[in-house]
Every structure is written in C-alpha cells, then in structure tokens.
Amino acid sequence: MSETWLPVPRESGFGMENLPYGVFSPEGGDARVGVAVGEQVLDLAAVLGDAEFARPSLNAFLAGGRLRWDAVRTSVTGLLTDPGRRDAVERCLHPLGAVTMHLPFEVADYVDFYASEQHATNLGRMFRPxxxxxxPNWKHLPVGYHGRAGTVVASGTPVxxxxxxxxxxxxQVPTFGPSRRLxxxxxxxxxxxxxxxxxxPVPTGDFAEHVFGVCLVNDWSxxxxxxxxxxxxxxxxxxxxxTSVSPWVVPLAALEHARVPTPAQEDPRPLPYLREDRSWALDLRLEIELNGEIVSRPPYAAMYWSPAQxxxxxxxxxxxxxxxxxxxxxxxxxxxPGQRGSLIEMSWGGAEPLTMANGVTRTFLEDGDTVTIRAWAPGAGGARIGFGEVTGTVEPARGASAEHG
Amino acid sequence: MSETWLPVPRESGFGMENLPYGVFSPEGGDARVGVAVGEQVLDLAAVLGDAEFARPSLNAFLAGGRLRWDAVRTSVTGLLTDPGRRDAVERCLHPLGAVTMHLPFEVADYVDFYASEQHATNLGRMFRPxxxxxxPNWKHLPVGYHGRAGTVVASGTPVxxxxxxxxxxxxQVPTFGPSRRLxxxxxxxxxxxxxxxxxxPVPTGDFAEHVFGVCLVNDWSxxxxxxxxxxxxxxxxxxxxxTSVSPWVVPLAALEHARVPTPAQEDPRPLPYLREDRSWALDLRLEIELNGEIVSRPPYAAMYWSPAQxxxxxxxxxxxxxxxxxxxxxxxxxxxPGQRGSLIEMSWGGAEPLTMANGVTRTFLEDGDTVTIRAWAPGAGGARIGFGEVTGTVEPARGASAEHG
Structure with a gap:
C-alpha cells in the first residue's frame, strides 16, 4: 500500500488500506460524501470536483458499479500519496472530531439473515428445549426475512x-406497554x-459486482x-x-486480506447455487460495549453462511x-460464552444476569444504557481495517403510548 | 356529485365519484400523473399547469398531505363540471386505450398483513389439522410481516x-427447481x-391523514x-x-360510502390502541379471473381487521x-367456497382441483395462465367506484436457474 503524506496514527483503523465512505457535514455545511483517512475526512466533492459526491447519500456513487468504485479508490489513493497535491488536498480535509456523520445511504430494501449457527442453536435451545x-432447513439455506428499511437509522440516533x-x-391475555426485554x-x-x-439470479461469483461494502448493524430487538x-x-x-448502522461503509476492496473460508459445509453440502469457488466469508473481529465495558467479542469468521451465499x-x-x-x-x-452477540444469549434468556465491573447486573437493556459495536479486520501488511462504530442509547418509552395504548 | 360535461358510460367504474390517480404515458410521451374519468385519462400536469404532476410517480403529490389531496380533487371536479372549461380540458384528455400505464408510485416499505379470519382459518386447517x-395471537393483533418493496411491479408485468x-x-432433502405450487x-x-x-404511533383516528388511497394487489406466492x-x-x-399492483389508486375520499363496520371484535375485544370510533372497514367486492373465467368473488367487508387497525x-x-x-x-x-382468495384454498391444498368451463383442471398456476383481479365499491347515489384491475401472466422458469441452480 502506498505511503501517504498524511499523518496516520499507527493504530488507526482508517489507514490507506481502508478508505471507507460515509456522509458528513462540516460545521455549518451541507451533508456530502467523504472518505475517512487517519483522523480526517476527505471531502470528495471538493477534492475531485465531482458533483456526484455533493449529496447527502452514497447512492449515486453506489449505483456507478465496480469500475467506478475502483476508479475513485485509485484517485483518492493517488491524491493522498502524491506530495505535489498535498496543499490542495489538505484544504479538503476536515478533522473527524469536527464533523457530523449521517446515515451513509438511503436504504432500499432491508433483509436480515440468521447466519450464525451458534446464535440459531442458542435460541433453539432456549425456545425449543x-x-x-x-x-431442518437451517443448514440447507441461509434463513432470512425482510425488515423495515424506513427505520434504519444513523449511529447515535436515540432508541x-x-x-x-x-x-x-x-x-392469559396480552397487555400493551413498554418492552421489558429490549x-x-x-x-x-x-x-x-x-x-x-x-x-x-446473482451467482455467488458475482458478489463483488453488486456489493460495494460492509458496515456494522445493531438490530435492536x-x-x-x-x-x-x-x-x-x-x-x-x-x-x-x-435498526442502527455505522456511519462508515468499508469497501470490499479493503477486505481482500480478511477473506477466509466458511466453516465446513459438508453435512449437508449446499446445493450448487450456494457454492463458492473462493468464499467471501470474512475475518471480522467484533466487540460489544455496554455502558463503557466490553461484554462480548463475537468472531464474524465463525458465521456458517458467507455474504455471497x-x-x-x-x-x-x-x-x-x-x-x-x-x-x-x-x-x-x-x-x-464471551462471544455471544445478543443479551438474550449472554443472560441465557434472562436467567443468568451479566454482572458488570461496577457490580450492576443486566439481563436486558435498561433506559439510559448505551450500546456500541466496533469491529476491525486484518489488512495488508499487518494493517487493521477499522469499521468505526455503531452506537445508540436507550430512551424511556413515550408516555402517551405507554399509558393510553 | 356534480354533473360532468364528459360522456361517462353508465356502468363505468371511473365516474365523477371516483377520480383515481395513476401514472401514464401517452403514445410517444413521458410518463406523468393522470386521473381516470370515464374512458379517458386527464393529464394533470397539462390541465393544472403544475410540474409536480409531470413526473413518473405519484410520490411528490402523495407527500403533500390531506389538504393538498382534497384541493386537487376539488380542482379536478371543477374542471370536469364547468362547461366553460370544456375546450381547454378536452385537450388534456387521452383515451385510456391509447396510453400505457405504469407502477403508480415508488414503493418505500411494503408490509403484508394476514387480516382475513377465513383465510387464516383455511390455512390453519390445512397445515395444522x-x-x-x-x-393464539391472531385475534389480538393484525399479524403482518415485511415484504420486498423492490419487486412490487406494475400490472401486466409478466411473472x-x-x-x-x-x-x-x-x-429427505430439498431440491432446487421451478416452483410446483405457484x-x-x-x-x-x-x-x-x-x-x-x-x-x-399513528392512532386509528388519524388513518385518513396518512393514507391516501387504495389499490389492488396480487401477492404471487x-x-x-x-x-x-x-x-x-x-x-x-x-x-x-x-407482487403486482393495479395502476389506479382510488382516493379514500371516493370510499366514504363504502365504509362499513368490521365483523364483531368482541372475543377478545381489541386492546385500546386498536379500537376505532368509526371503522375504516370497506365494502369492496373483488373478483378473480383465471384465463378469462371468474373463479372467485372475495368480499373485502368480511376482513376481520380494518386498515386503520x-x-x-x-x-x-x-x-x-x-x-x-x-x-x-x-x-x-x-x-x-366461491369467495376464497388463493388457489391453495380453492383447491384445498391441491387435493380438490378446480374444473374450468372448458373442462381443464387447475390446482396451482400453469405456465401461460393469466390472473386478473378486479374490484368495485358502492359510491354515492348508487354509483360504482371501480378499481380497474391488476393482471399478470405466468412465464416459464428461466432455463439457467432451473437447470444450473
């Protein structure tokens, strides 16, 4: 990976190997597309003079397809490594701490899969002991369903x-009121x-022609x-x-070194349309922070089904x-046990409360709780590809709904 | 309802009491918003000089809200009843038979409910004898789920x-191939x-502030x-x-005379948030035509849950x-039996084939079959509010998927 003239902290997840895309507003400015690098965000509309990036969503760029994505990545890499462009490019950089991040794209359809064998097994044990x-269908196909696209929200949106x-x-009968098992x-x-x-149909081998990149999701339940x-x-x-999503979308191009095989899929072997020549399973290391304390480190590499499947x-x-x-x-x-991705698993249906470092216990979320999910993946030459974070804080149920429902 | 100068056939479902909205293209012209009246479609952008209607979807108009919808309906009614405007308005009319109809709106989220007690009961009997x-939940809440918005298609699109x-x-194990129970x-x-x-939350009483109108849907399965x-x-x-939808969206304003009570909801009584002062249950008479023959006449008034619920x-x-x-x-x-809304019910899971007039039998759909759904509702003064139709023809499975999947 090329050397940049920009100071990038050694442990930054936003090094030159990554270059994730998001939508940001500089102070007092309109939302537009940016690329994170080190502790900065690069204003693409300004630096490339391309109006497609002067919009509050990635969608127009996303629609451009693989050749366009690769061309822009090459341009950005060139700008950040060419000392002769340093002055011009620096004028288009904003400190990450001084910008507001937004939902990075307009969600068309939202589908949620159920691709972790350990998660599906844990829930099956709890609900069907x-x-x-x-x-019977679980190892034959990636079980999934449609979710609500209109309520996918930016990281930081209160829940x-x-x-x-x-x-x-x-x-005997249901009652209406605030969820007790959030x-x-x-x-x-x-x-x-x-x-x-x-x-x-899109064959598994065409995955990278259609999918641009990867973000983090907290599917509040x-x-x-x-x-x-x-x-x-x-x-x-x-x-x-x-459903909260992270502000940065990491392009597939940054994840070449994170590709791993799926767990063995031999019993049963998937039907032909689900087979891959080289898997898009990914070695992402996730962590879940609850009120400032890491409570789990789920390994994405354990997922049974790959995203191409x-x-x-x-x-x-x-x-x-x-x-x-x-x-x-x-x-x-x-x-x-330390790798579970939901509180219902961590607390085994509420029967085994988590004890936090300060002695407080949790089964499900309490009002005021903040949950933050982060992740990184291995990149070229030992680099860390960071995904930033998706975070949200629980607000109390609204009175009108709770009382008059 | 006011008298129009336009000849409207007596049995037209598109009389002055209706005035449904759609998106059409005149021959050689761009798609735009129109209102159906009699056997004509009125070009709203042309007749009102309003660019909001010179678009290939209703969405901008829909976003305007109840006051805007009512104002446009009043304007259109005025134009079609004022003899002094006849010459000007006639220049903005196109025969329905000479235009191409399109998907009337861009679908944001698509949700499908399960609100017919008879349908849910029939399926329950077949699958859980x-x-x-x-x-247990069925009479406590309108069961529903999210469907795929991106594959909602215009009437006439081949399936x-x-x-x-x-x-x-x-x-023992699944196989991959064309559906045998379409x-x-x-x-x-x-x-x-x-x-x-x-x-x-949107209370039941705010239904007409948010919902613009009603269309027909064939949710192929x-x-x-x-x-x-x-x-x-x-x-x-x-x-x-x-999922196919009809080209015409009938405004709620046309359905005041079709409002009826829901079937009794007493055992159990719905929770307070599901109660209505005056129900939005609707007396729509549906019919299903298979290859030119009416095979069912489902009564919408029998639905257990109203759309406001x-x-x-x-x-x-x-x-x-x-x-x-x-x-x-x-x-x-x-x-x-003659009021069932799906073939799985009409043929009782395939066990009791339908015999058509020409002696041919059907359990599920065969390639080449055409299904058309129509409906009408009672309007003011004995008028019929027509919904037009939603139609589609089954094409054979694509070879590549069928053979190489």
Whole structure:
C-alpha cells in the first residue's frame, strides 16, 4: 500500500488500506460524501470536483458499479500519496472530531439473515428445549426475512423503548406497554451498489459486482413483543422500531486480506447455487460495549453462511436487488460464552444476569444504557481495517403510548 | 356529485365519484400523473399547469398531505363540471386505450398483513389439522410481516415462475427447481401519502391523514418454497419474486360510502390502541379471473381487521411510515367456497382441483395462465367506484436457474 503524506496514527483503523465512505457535514455545511483517512475526512466533492459526491447519500456513487468504485479508490489513493497535491488536498480535509456523520445511504430494501449457527442453536435451545436446536432447513439455506428499511437509522440516533403487545407464558391475555426485554443484535451489514435484473439470479461469483461494502448493524430487538407476534409470519414490531448502522461503509476492496473460508459445509453440502469457488466469508473481529465495558467479542469468521451465499439465495427466485439494498448477517455469535452477540444469549434468556465491573447486573437493556459495536479486520501488511462504530442509547418509552395504548 | 360535461358510460367504474390517480404515458410521451374519468385519462400536469404532476410517480403529490389531496380533487371536479372549461380540458384528455400505464408510485416499505379470519382459518386447517386453526395471537393483533418493496411491479408485468428450494414431506432433502405450487393472493393495498415521525404511533383516528388511497394487489406466492423456508422467520423467497399492483389508486375520499363496520371484535375485544370510533372497514367486492373465467368473488367487508387497525398496529412500537409505503391486507377470503382468495384454498391444498368451463383442471398456476383481479365499491347515489384491475401472466422458469441452480 502506498505511503501517504498524511499523518496516520499507527493504530488507526482508517489507514490507506481502508478508505471507507460515509456522509458528513462540516460545521455549518451541507451533508456530502467523504472518505475517512487517519483522523480526517476527505471531502470528495471538493477534492475531485465531482458533483456526484455533493449529496447527502452514497447512492449515486453506489449505483456507478465496480469500475467506478475502483476508479475513485485509485484517485483518492493517488491524491493522498502524491506530495505535489498535498496543499490542495489538505484544504479538503476536515478533522473527524469536527464533523457530523449521517446515515451513509438511503436504504432500499432491508433483509436480515440468521447466519450464525451458534446464535440459531442458542435460541433453539432456549425456545425449543425438547427438540433439535436447529430447524431442518437451517443448514440447507441461509434463513432470512425482510425488515423495515424506513427505520434504519444513523449511529447515535436515540432508541426509544418500544411499546407493544406482550404476553408471558403464564398470562392469559396480552397487555400493551413498554418492552421489558429490549435487546441488541450485533450484526454485519452488506451494502448493494449495483442492482440486478428482475428474473435473473446473482451467482455467488458475482458478489463483488453488486456489493460495494460492509458496515456494522445493531438490530435492536424487543424479545417479548417478538415472541408473541412472530407466528406464523415472522418478526415484525419486535424489530421494526429501529435498526442502527455505522456511519462508515468499508469497501470490499479493503477486505481482500480478511477473506477466509466458511466453516465446513459438508453435512449437508449446499446445493450448487450456494457454492463458492473462493468464499467471501470474512475475518471480522467484533466487540460489544455496554455502558463503557466490553461484554462480548463475537468472531464474524465463525458465521456458517458467507455474504455471497446470502446474496445468491436472496436472488435465487429471480428477486432483483437495487442500489441501497442492505442485507445483514443476523446476530454474530461464536462458540464461547464471551462471544455471544445478543443479551438474550449472554443472560441465557434472562436467567443468568451479566454482572458488570461496577457490580450492576443486566439481563436486558435498561433506559439510559448505551450500546456500541466496533469491529476491525486484518489488512495488508499487518494493517487493521477499522469499521468505526455503531452506537445508540436507550430512551424511556413515550408516555402517551405507554399509558393510553 | 356534480354533473360532468364528459360522456361517462353508465356502468363505468371511473365516474365523477371516483377520480383515481395513476401514472401514464401517452403514445410517444413521458410518463406523468393522470386521473381516470370515464374512458379517458386527464393529464394533470397539462390541465393544472403544475410540474409536480409531470413526473413518473405519484410520490411528490402523495407527500403533500390531506389538504393538498382534497384541493386537487376539488380542482379536478371543477374542471370536469364547468362547461366553460370544456375546450381547454378536452385537450388534456387521452383515451385510456391509447396510453400505457405504469407502477403508480415508488414503493418505500411494503408490509403484508394476514387480516382475513377465513383465510387464516383455511390455512390453519390445512397445515395444522390437529390443533386450533387460528394461532393464539391472531385475534389480538393484525399479524403482518415485511415484504420486498423492490419487486412490487406494475400490472401486466409478466411473472416468471420462480425457482427455489422445495422439499415435500416425504423427501429427505430439498431440491432446487421451478416452483410446483405457484399461487395467487387476492389482496387490497393501502398507499401511505403523508409520513409519520419515528417514535410516534399513528392512532386509528388519524388513518385518513396518512393514507391516501387504495389499490389492488396480487401477492404471487410459491407455496412449496414458502413451506420449506418459513420457519422460524416467516415468508421470504416464496413471496419476494413479484407482487403486482393495479395502476389506479382510488382516493379514500371516493370510499366514504363504502365504509362499513368490521365483523364483531368482541372475543377478545381489541386492546385500546386498536379500537376505532368509526371503522375504516370497506365494502369492496373483488373478483378473480383465471384465463378469462371468474373463479372467485372475495368480499373485502368480511376482513376481520380494518386498515386503520393495521396502520395503528404497524406504528404502535414507534415505527414511522413514509410516503410510498404500501401495506396490503393479506389474502381476502369469505365464508363461502366461491369467495376464497388463493388457489391453495380453492383447491384445498391441491387435493380438490378446480374444473374450468372448458373442462381443464387447475390446482396451482400453469405456465401461460393469466390472473386478473378486479374490484368495485358502492359510491354515492348508487354509483360504482371501480378499481380497474391488476393482471399478470405466468412465464416459464428461466432455463439457467432451473437447470444450473
């Protein structure tokens, strides 16, 4: 990777190997597209003189496709390594600490998968203790469903505790009120740049022609609302109140060194349309911070299904994808107790509360709790590819809904 | 209702009481917004001199809200009843038979409910013969889930038979190939015009502030794909290949005379947030035509949950709605065998084939079959409010998917 004239701290996740994209506003300025490098954000519209970046979303750029993405990456790398351009480029840099970050793209369709065998197994054990933990279809296809695109929110957006119908097993009828089992789901999201044609499946080998990059996702979940509503058509209000995404989208081009094989897929072997010549499974190291304390370190490399398999499955019936589509992995959980991606797993359904360093305990989220998810991946030459973070703080349920519902 | 100078055939569903909105292209012209009246479509951009209508979608108009919708309806009514404007207005009319109709709006989020007690009961009886037909939550809340917005298509778009994983109960493992149980779902769709704020539920009484109008929906379904994939997160590829909507959106203002009470909701009584002072249940008469023959006449008035209850439920957790959101009722089925809204019900899971007039039988759809759904509602003074139609023809599965998947 080329040397930049810009000072980049040694442990920065935003080195020259990364160059993630986001949407920022400088103080008093309009939202526009930027690339993070070191502790700065580069204003692409200003430095490239390209109006496509003077917009409050990545979508126009995303629609450009792989050749365009590669060309801009090459241009940005050139600008940041050419000492002769230093003065001109420096005028287009803003300190990360002085800008406001926004939702990086307009979400078209949002799909959520369920691709962690450990997560699906943990939930199966909790909810169906007397039968096989994994349902019969789970190893044959990446189980997924559609979520609500309109309530995907920028990192930092407060999450109001949702109200809804809840019915504990011992109760005869449901009641309406604030969720008592508000949870997180630590996930990885894949951002579609270039769309596909209705009726034409996307083979696993075309993944990088359609997917631009990767972000972090917290798919906030109200477990009590979900448990009552979800038969037979799946989760709805237990999920649709908010889904937070990180401000930076790491391009696939930065993740070449993070590619790993999936876990063995031999029993059963996937059907041909789900096979990959070289997997897009990724070695991302996630961490979940609750009120300033790391409570879990889920390993994305443990995920059973790769994102290329998810995309191939999503389109196998001829469904098309569009610019701005987001599909997320589902909760990332590893083999160890310290690698679980949701509180329902960490507290085993609420039965085993977490004890925090200050002695406070948690089963599910309390009002005022802040959850932050971070991640990094190995890059070229030992570099760290950082994903920044997605964060959110729980606000109390709104009075009107809680009382008059 | 005022008298128009325009000849409107007596049995036209597009009389002055209706005035539905759509997007059309005159021969050789760009797509724009029009209002149907009699056998004509009125070019709104031309007749009102308003550039908001010179666009290929209703969304900008929809975002204007109730006062704007009412003002335009009043203007259009005035133009069509003022003999002094006849010459000017006639120049902005195009025969319906000479224009091309398009998808009327850009779909933001698509939600599908399951609001027919008869449909849910029929499916419960078929799939869970040994237990109660309705699941415990069904009469407490309008069960619903998110569908794929990006594959909502205009009426007339061919529907390619989807491929996917299917596993019959007697088979050990799934195989990949064209669906063998391709079905329709005859539904009614509600189009959100004015959005809501994240965190603020929409009470049932605010339904008409947010919902602009009503269209027809055919939610094509691959029952075999759905049956294998849908546990535990709901339908996904069994639905996402195509959802067809009618070209005309009938404004709520045209449906005042079609409002009826819902069926009794007493056992249980809905929670307070789901109650209505005056119901938005609607007396729409649907019909399903298969290859030119009417095979069913589902009565929308039989639906258990009203669309205002659906919207209140959808937003009860604070989820916001946006301009262009579409929520559909779920399959409409009545009490009688001749009122069922899907082939899986009409043929009782394939066990009782339909015999058509020409002696041909059908369980599920064959390649080349054409399905058309129509509807009308009672209007003022005995008028018929027509919804036009939504139609589609099944094309064979694509070879590459079918053979190499």
């Amino acid at each position: 007397d039968s096989a933990a994994l349902l 109001v505790r949702p109200c809804g119908q809840r019915k504990a097993p011992a109760e 949870d997180i789901e630590c996930e990885v999201g894949f951002v579609v740049g270039s769309g596909s044609t209705l009726g034409e 109200a477990r009590d609302i979900q448990a009552w509503e979800y038969v037979p058509l799946g989760p709805f209000l237990g999920k649709s109140f908010a 998810m995309l191939a499955h999503l389109t196998a019936n001829g469904a098309s994808v569009r610019t701005g589509d987001l599909f997320a992995s589902g909760t990332v959980s590893g083999d160890e | 040994d237990s109660a037909a309705l699941l 390619v038979r989807p491929c996917g994983q299917r596993k019959a109960p007697a088979e 079905d329709i779902e005859c539904e009614v769709g509600f189009v959100v015009g004015s959005g809501s704020t994240l965190g603020e 691959a029952r075999d794909i759905q049956a294998w994939e849908y546990v535990p997160l709901g339908p996904f590829l069994g639905k996402s290949f195509a 659906m919207l209140a439920h959808l937003t009860a957790n604070g989820a916001s709605v946006r301009t262009g959101d579409l929520f559909a009722s779920g399959t409409v089925s009545g009490d009688e």
